[in-house]
Amino acid sequence: MNQFISLALSNGVPLDTLILVLILPIIVTVIAFFRQVVGIKAFGIYTPAIITFAFLATNEIRYGITIFITVIIFGTLTRLLLKQFRLLYLPRVAIMITIVGFSILALLIIGGIYNRTGLASVSIFPILIMITLVEKFVAVQIEKGGRAAVVLAIETLVISVVGYYIASWDILIRYILHYPWISLLTLPANIFLGKWTGLRLIEYFRFRQIIKPR
Amino acid sequence: MxxxxxxxxxxxxxxxxxxxxxxxxxxxxxxxxxxxKLRSKRMLKKxxxxxxELIGKIKNVDELENFDWAALPESFVLKPNRGFGGEGILVVYGKKKNLFNVWIKADGSLVTVDDLKTHIRNILDGSFSLSGVPDIAFFEERxxxxxxxxxxxxxxxxxxxxxxxxxxxxxxxxxxxxxxxxxxxxxxxxxxxxxxxxxxxxxxxxxxxxxxxxxxxxxxxxxxxxxxxxxxxxxxxxxxxxxxxxxxxxxxxxxxxxxxxxxxxxxxxxxxxxxxxxxxxxxxxxxxxxxxxxxxxxxxxxxxxxxxxxxxxxxxxxxxxxxKRIIGLKEKVKLIGKDEKEIEVEAKIDSGADFSSMDKLLAESLGFSSTMNEFEKLGIDYEKIKGLEKQDREKFFKDKNIPDLEDTAIIHSSHGTTYRPMVKIKIIIDNTEVLTKVSVIDRSHLKNPLIIGHRDLHRFLIDPARMAK
Incomplete structure (x- = not known):
């Protein structure tokens, strides 16, 4: 085991915390890569990162995905419902969080009825994180419209799932515990990404009609 | 690839x-x-x-309550100052008759002062602005x-x-x-x-x-x-x-x-x-x-x-x-004469003429001086030659053996009818090469030393509005 790791462990830093902190740079670099090179936007960098960790904190990823999708569906429905009332921003978000919260509660109960106890035993923090996702969702709806918000939510889900599999990849974790400094390799990688001016993969598709040789 | x-x-x-x-x-x-938007409007106007034209603006709730709605014109646009992507813009097209302060939108629906107030409150609250900061609402002419x-x-x-x-x-x-x-x-x-x-x-x-x-x-x-x-x-x-x-x-x-x-x-x-x-x-x-x-x-x-x-x-x-290439009424063309002599001139494109025609001086610069000299020495003009048949004329010139004389032609123009010698040259118009015979005449009193007739224009479309490059 690496000296740095054993130093941290012997001073009472939990192993899980260590792994999460070391793996975080890799997750956010992947998100940056998705944005700059692939062109998948998602809700910025914070939301997909935090959702990734919410997924890690649920016992099984399918429960995480189920909760996520429930939040988006009820977020959209509530928005359509509230549209006619023309409410101001914060009260509107508060109502949405309330309704989404209750819908998650209902989901957990329904899970219990069908003997999906794993769903009900998901700890409170990942659930809270995903409920507050609604605010981001509403903000994007106002800024870019309902359809764009749903697209961005799906993109966030995709990136978070990719992030989840990277963060729970045994070989990577073992390497990182042996050589914690490889986590810092993300710095030059991000400098490269930050200077990258090439077309994003999605843009090759978006501009295919112009690119196509005539 | x-x-x-x-x-x-x-x-x-x-x-x-x-x-x-x-x-x-x-x-x-x-x-x-x-x-x-308001600041850039002011700056540009200056x-x-x-x-x-700016009709009015509302900066806060106080101003909203004291706003004189009756002063608004029949049609206007209501905008958030920091809006983007066209969000939060309200357009009215006219005032409803018989009703006090009610406007009509494009789809026919009505807008009351209360509707305007709600919309403006949303704008003031930053619902349509970048990152939700409080905003200003303003009216401008439609x-x-x-x-x-x-x-x-x-x-x-x-x-x-x-x-x-x-x-x-x-x-x-x-x-x-x-x-x-x-x-x-x-x-x-x-x-x-x-x-x-x-x-x-x-x-x-x-x-x-x-x-x-x-x-x-x-x-x-x-x-x-x-x-x-x-x-x-x-x-x-x-x-x-x-x-x-x-x-x-x-x-x-x-x-x-x-x-x-x-x-x-x-x-x-x-x-x-x-x-x-x-x-x-x-x-x-x-x-x-x-x-x-x-x-x-x-x-x-x-x-x-x-x-x-x-x-x-x-x-x-x-x-x-x-x-086909598109050309205007005036074009810069390149002429290639005898022994690859090149000259660039501005030509008039004249679809009314059959053959292209160039000035005597130009022909001489292109290497056809002796052709011109010997042709003139013969002292032939239209009056003398008009009695002869085409074959006889051709035979007559063949016997004279004038160097580089390709052909001769009777040309009718607004100045009368003339009999002209013709020489073979290449004309390059808009990068397109045309091998042709051109009649030669004194054009020194005319504006263009060269006109290009329709026989040499088969590969072109003429756009009279186009300027010479």
Missing amino acids: IQFFRNSRKILGMNARNLEFIRPNNLRRAKRLADD ADIPVP MKLLKLFKPYAYKGIPDIRVIIYNKVPVMAMLRLPTKVSDGKANLQQGAIGVGIDLATGVTTTAVFGKNKLIECVPGTRLLLSGIKIPYWKTILTLAVRTQEISGLGFLGADVAIDRDLGPVFLELNARPGLSIQVANHDGLLGRLRRVEGLKIKTVEKGVSVGMNLFGGEIEEEIEDISG
Whole structure:
């Protein structure tokens, strides 16, 4: 085991915390890569990162995905419902969080009825994180419209799932515990990404009609 | 495959737009100006740029309560000061008769003072502004739709987006509001973007929404190409001038055309969208690179550089389809005479003449002095020769053995009928080589030393409006 790791462990830093902190740079670099090179936007960098960790904190990823999708569906429905009332921003978000919260509660109960106890035993923090996702969702709806918000939510889900599999990849974790400094390799990688001016993969598709040789 | 990469290198993507063009050219101060509609309106107005007249503004709830609603005109536009993407804009078209302070929207629905108040409260609260900061609401005059655009636009007012870089207009498109976009001229919201040929101001190809190519207005058979935008040069000049005033090095300028006022400047854009490339069927990056580093001193120079560099696509298209070159009434041509002697002259394109005809001096410079001398020595004119049949004439000249005399011809012109010698030369018109025989006559009293007749024009189309290059 690496000296740095054993130093941290012997001073009472939990192993899980260590792994999460070391793996975080890799997750956010992947998100940056998705944005700059692939062109998948998602809700910025914070939301997909935090959702990734919410997924890690649920016992099984399918429960995480189920909760996520429930939040988006009820977020959209509530928005359509509230549209006619023309409410101001914060009260509107508060109502949405309330309704989404209750819908998650209902989901957990329904899970219990069908003997999906794993769903009900998901700890409170990942659930809270995903409920507050609604605010981001509403903000994007106002800024870019309902359809764009749903697209961005799906993109966030995709990136978070990719992030989840990277963060729970045994070989990577073992390497990182042996050589914690490889986590810092993300710095030059991000400098490269930050200077990258090439077309994003999605843009090759978006501009295919112009690119196509005539 | 190589073509694929070459084409994709001409396209401006998000990464390059942000890092190479917006960041270094649009400083934060200029960006803030562009995001503040009221301030940019004031600034542009001071510089004599025509902008929609400001009717009134509401900065806070107090002002909202004390606002004199009766003072509002029959039609107006209500906007959030820091709105973007066309969000939060309310347009009314007229006042309802018999009712006090009730206006009508484009779809016929009514707007009361209470509706306006709710909308304005939302604006003040920042519901439509970037990152939700509190905002100001303002009323401005509504533009009146130009007759020309009436069949193309659904409800709203079309506008013209021009991308300006380094004082040069590099690309432009006409944005037409549709049913999908709910009368807004924003491509993101489903408006139509139509590419514009910068040299002529004539529309070319069109895109519906972000990347669906179309030819006609959806649901109709109205062609989108070939619309000639009025006041074209004025619009480009306006756009370049606002770049100077605003300090935005990489600018998307929105100009509308009012039925009575002509071109009116609508909005500055510090982060212009990329779909304009699809509408124009061309990449921006390629064009930006060509303009980069040019030293443009005046607005007029910038406009003409843009028109020259990024126009003429329509002509190229016609040339592609017909296989013929487009030329004007005056063209610079290159003549290749005896012993590859080359001379460049301005020729008049004269489809009324059969043969091309050139001045005697020009023929001599092309190496035909002895031909001319010996022909003149014979002292022949039309009166003497008119009795002879064609074969006899040919035989007569063959016997005389005049060097390089290709043929002779009787030419009828407005100055009378003459008998002329003809020589064989090559004429290069717009990079196209024509091997032909040309009659020679003294044209020193005429403006052009060379006219090109229709026998040499089979491979060309003539556009009288085209200027000589």
